[in-house]
Amino acid sequence: MIDSHTKNRARLLVACHDQPGIVSEISTFLYSHYANIIQSDQYSTDPEAGMFFMRIEFYWNDSRTSFQEIRRDLAPLAEKRNFEWRIEKASRKKRMAIFVSKESHCLSELLWKWRAGEFHCEIPLVISNHNETRAEVESYGIPFHKIGVEKGNKTEAEEKAIRLLHDHEIDVIVLARYMQVLSPTFVQTFPQRIINIHHSFLPAFVGANPYARAFDRGVKLIGATAHYVTDDLDEGPIIEQDVLRVNHRFTARDLRVAGRNVERIALARAVHWHLHDQIIVHNNKTIVF
Structure with missing residues (x-):
């Protein structure tokens, strides 16, 4: 507080x-x-x-x-x-935008912490390429903007999003399971100001259904990584990582649930540290105080 x-x-x-x-x-x-x-x-x-x-x-x-x-x-x-x-x-509230697709677990964690006063920031808008989370976002009194991303309109969609972000003077962008790859133009417009979360199976379990692949391999740890976004996909400076231990009794669905829990925790920590100016980026690493 x-x-x-x-x-x-x-x-x-x-x-x-x-x-x-x-x-x-x-x-x-x-x-x-x-x-x-x-x-x-x-x-x-x-x-x-x-x-x-x-x-x-x-x-x-x-x-x-x-x-x-x-x-x-x-x-x-x-x-x-x-x-x-x-x-x-310290008194200045950073202005944070959240990008989300269909899955809401990370979004819900961020919104709850914001309403509880654990995040010292403002959330002027949430942007999504789907409508699934609209009701939840608007229940918090936050404007929801759907910007569909279809084949052939990605540049136009990003330009619209960038205009919204500039209009709202956004300081930091959080990708709360936003399932679109941002272009170099978008990333370079907001250097060291975009935070992403993904499962730590990369590169061992790339592509679709990573938890099913993890189940097939009998993994013993479920993890997640929060990092700043760069032009190199999923290779930006790492802010936070966390894991949960699992065993042979976990089904693919159990692994997915465990993975979501770790994603929520790791992303929330990274956002908190960014909002409190606890991170210095040097080359492709972070120093977190």
């Missing part, structure tokens, strides 16, 4: 080549801008010649300085130290 102090609370994420003094300099900068560090996490791949990542939550005294001043004055420090950075107000 968001506490009462988030009005003047912010999150700073930093990525750069590891170098002596970077923590001290950023801490001194915040102190000089009347900010108090509440939480700090950092990670170095190699202190000699690796990459350094840091996430800081801080509270600033708005009677002495402003968020805009802190953001403005960070720029020359970042240039001096050659680090990439992102700063967000």
Whole structure:
């Protein structure tokens, strides 16, 4: 839950080549801008010649300085130290769009957590290529947009979706079992802002009916992977993975039920971490604080 102090609370994420003094300099900068560090996490791949990542939550005294001043004055420090950075107000609700097809288990989990206040975000719309989930979405008071995707109209359908996303100033897109492959144009329009979920049988059980194939092979673990979407299908930076142990008594239907449960959990965690600015993407990996 968001506490009462988030009005003047912010999150700073930093990525750069590891170098002596970077923590001290950023801490001194915040102190000089009347900010108090509440939480700090950092990670170095190699202190000699690796990459350094840091996430800081801080509270600033708005009677002495402003968020805009802190953001403005960070720029020359970042240039001096050659680090990439992102700063967000904790109070700002990100605007999240959900894409879904027919299966509703992941969608239902996201909507429930949003209504329960576990997701600090707004959901201005849900987009689907089918009508199966319309009633559920509209019961939450969220606008539902059906954009059918047929052979020959994929480009037109994506253009319509992109216009809607821009019109609603969407920050993050969640594919809650959306069974369409997004084009490179769509993906490149929202870099590191599209989160997908899929079963972890890939590449062992690709194509249709993965749970039936898993049953035939007698698998012992059911898993799911949440990741950012890139042009390489199902190969984007992994955010979260989870598994459930199964055995020979599980039918193909039991495996499907178990798989849905894991998908819900993994996707919800990934969305939560993204909304709370806990993820830094570097190359094709994520650092999750």
